[in-house]
Amino acid sequence: MSEPIFQYRHPHPAVTVDCIIFGFDGLQIKVLLVQRKSEPFAQHWALPGAFVQTDESLDACATRVLQKECSISGVYVEQLYTFGLPERDPRERVISVAYMGFVKTTDFQLIAGNNELQADWQALDQLPVLAFDHHAMIQKALERLRGKIRYQPIGFELLDVKFTIPQLQQLYEAILGKNLDRRNFRKKILSTGLLKQLDEKQQNVAHKAAYFFAFDQQQYQQLMQEGIYLELL
Amino acid sequence: MSEPIFQYRHPHPAVTVDCIIFGFDGLQIKVLLVQRKSEPFAQHWALPGAFVQTDESLDACATRVLQKECSISGVYVEQLYTFGLPERDPRERVISVAYMGFVKTTDFQLIAGNNELQADWQALDQLPVLAFDHHAMIQKALERLRGKIRYQPIGFELLDVKFTIPQLQQLYEAILGKNLDRRNFRKKILSTGLLKQLDEKQQNVAHKAAYFFAFDQQQYQQLMQEGIYLELL
DNA sequence: CCAAAAGTGTTTATAGTACACCCATGC
DNA sequence: GCATGGGTGTACTATAAACACTTTTGG
Structure with missing residues (x-):
């Protein structure tokens, strides 16, 4: 051929x-x-x-x-x-x-x-x-x-289905190349309403166990439909 | 051939x-x-x-x-x-x-x-x-x-070398498709320091003549070098 | 009991928003 | 003198930023 x-x-x-x-x-x-x-x-x-x-x-x-x-x-x-x-x-x-x-x-x-x-x-x-x-x-x-990353919830696609807020923060810090204040980060990210807290906690960590959260896909779709411009940071 | x-x-x-x-x-x-x-x-x-x-x-x-x-x-x-x-x-x-x-x-x-x-x-x-x-x-x-247009001074490239603030506002309104408050727009746009007021005014208008402004290219270069993220609106 | 990271609230500063009156000009 | 659009300031609200102590867990 x-x-x-x-x-x-x-x-x-x-x-x-x-x-x-x-x-x-x-x-x-x-x-x-x-x-x-x-x-x-x-x-x-x-x-x-x-x-x-x-x-x-x-x-x-x-x-x-x-x-x-x-x-x-x-x-x-x-x-x-x-x-x-x-x-x-x-x-x-x-x-x-x-x-x-x-x-x-x-x-x-x-x-x-x-x-x-x-x-x-x-x-x-x-x-x-x-x-x-x-x-x-x-x-x-x-x-x-x-x-x-400042206005779209990309972070969620990079993390496991369930993740802790400190893990999410670590991701943001890795991408942005700078440290963020723990309290303000948690406040801001929760205020979007895109995270739902699970009953489950971390296990086998040598410190206070963090709660897992999941990304609320449904809530995200709804916010996008309403044309809301969400600032994440 | x-x-x-x-x-x-x-x-x-x-x-x-x-x-x-x-x-x-x-x-x-x-x-x-x-x-x-x-x-x-x-x-x-x-x-x-x-x-x-x-x-x-x-x-x-x-x-x-x-x-x-x-x-x-x-x-x-x-x-x-x-x-x-x-x-x-x-x-x-x-x-x-x-x-x-x-x-x-x-x-x-x-x-x-x-x-x-x-x-x-x-x-x-x-x-x-x-x-x-x-x-x-x-x-x-x-x-x-x-x-x-929300964070880059594109507006200036679309307007004449000299322009009035109401003209600039009209441009922004045309692009964004909505009306903006005159006082707040002026405040915000002047606060960037990218506009320098000229001595010249509009002529032959049936109302109070507006001052012309020019885009301060040098100032813009400097701000960009310093890595400042400027919000224009 | 110690180390290590999680969780939480308040205060202050800054930026955004809403809003009304006087001024200059041409007709 | 009137219609038209230009110029200005202030009070209120919301958001961002700074900051310290207590809690849980494994070793």
């Missing part, structure tokens, strides 16, 4: 989708990376990504990439930015549409796809050298995340 | 850049449109846009489009969103990177390019039927504009 050839009357760039998926392990923010099997940048770590297929929307491509390369599915992702400098890929002109998303690292068992050596979570403050302009992509995603 | 052919081993989409340029005429927000000369959507109004060239960055493409199709130059534009539904162009798969920008309508004399019948400003609330998914692009740009 000979390779098919696609012809156009004008030069066409290739278009890829790359995904910046953030995860939180209770202490640090991590980002999902895959180790490349093939050139260019073989052996290098990179964001999961793939060429957009002809009949596939950009959103669908992002979903497919995560499924194929990391075995992750059912994740909400949103478009971040499109990177299109002419020299960003050594092979040919490649324009990349970056998507970002948030998950609980514990929800998925990462399985690398056929074109990847491995897939893993890596801490933001000790990233390896990355392929292409993927470092810039992560930077852009972080900026967006820091802006977003 | 026969047409050149470009060949690839995988299907490649075409990539375009479309520009949503907002202008303000003192009363309404307008958007810059061109009337298409050729198919598809010949005669229809559309956003200025063009195919990305091989050695051209996306930003550069946006600049080129505005120059060629409308004779506008020296405008700051920023990337908005990338539209990539498979069916958005009847010819072939076309992915479009949308850019947005803000200008004073009076700063430019619009001259349509060779592939456009005309270029003109059109009011947002009475747009014609537009080519492709350009209506959705304008909607997205408006949402972004409404968010942006």
Whole structure:
């Protein structure tokens, strides 16, 4: 079987989708990376990504990439930015549409796809050298995340179904890169009405056990429908 | 001279850049449109846009489009969103990177390019039927504009070098779609320190003449360097 | 009983909101 | 002198920020 050839009357760039998926392990923010099997940048770590297929929307491509390369599915992702400098890929002109998303690292068992050596979570403050302009992509995603977390309950997507308020605060501090006042944080976050307290407490901790809370999805939907702009910090 | 052919081993989409340029005429927000000369959507109004060239960055493409199709130059534009539904162009798969920008309508004399019948400003609330998914692009740009105007001094780019505070307020009201209190608006906008009052007043108005103000570019640069997050509303 | 983190309330400062009267100008 | 829009200040309310002690738990 000979390779098919696609012809156009004008030069066409290739278009890829790359995904910046953030995860939180209770202490640090991590980002999902895959180790490349093939050139260019073989052996290098990179964001999961793939060429957009002809009949596939950009959103669908992002979903497919995560499924194929990391075995992750059912994740909400949103478009971040499109990177299109002419020299960003050594092979040919490649324009990349970056998507970002948030998950609980514990929800998925990462399985690398056929074109990847491995897939893993890596801490933001000790990233390896990355392929292409993927470092810039992560930077852009972080900026967006820091802006977003102030008015959208992203935090909840990164934490377990049940979590304590100090855990939530730790997440916010990790994202914002600064410490917050415990009392004010609790007051503010509870005032949104988006958290419901569970009867359950932490166990086996060498200090007073914290209550678990859960994110009230229903309440969130309702607030969004009413068009309320909620400030979280 | 026969047409050149470009060949690839995988299907490649075409990539375009479309520009949503907002202008303000003192009363309404307008958007810059061109009337298409050729198919598809010949005669229809559309956003200025063009195919990305091989050695051209996306930003550069946006600049080129505005120059060629409308004779506008020296405008700051920023990337908005990338539209990539498979069916958005009847010819072939076309992915479009949308850019947005803000200008004073009076700063430019619009001259349509060779592939456009005309270029003109059109009011947002009475747009014609537009080519492709350009209506959705304008909607997205408006949402972004409404968010942006709350913390970035976009208003100043849309107004003349000198403007009165009531004019500025009218602009904000046009963008946000609601009325603001005159006294509070003045207080808030002056408290940023970004406006310097000029000695000059309005002339030939049948009421008390308003003072002109100018945007203090230097002050703005300084505030941005200090990383101050300024709320404008 | 000690270390470590959870939980809780009050005070102060700052920012937002609502609101009414006088002023300058052209006709 | 009248209609039109420009300019100004104050009181009230709500939100943000600062801050210290008591409680629970495991070791």
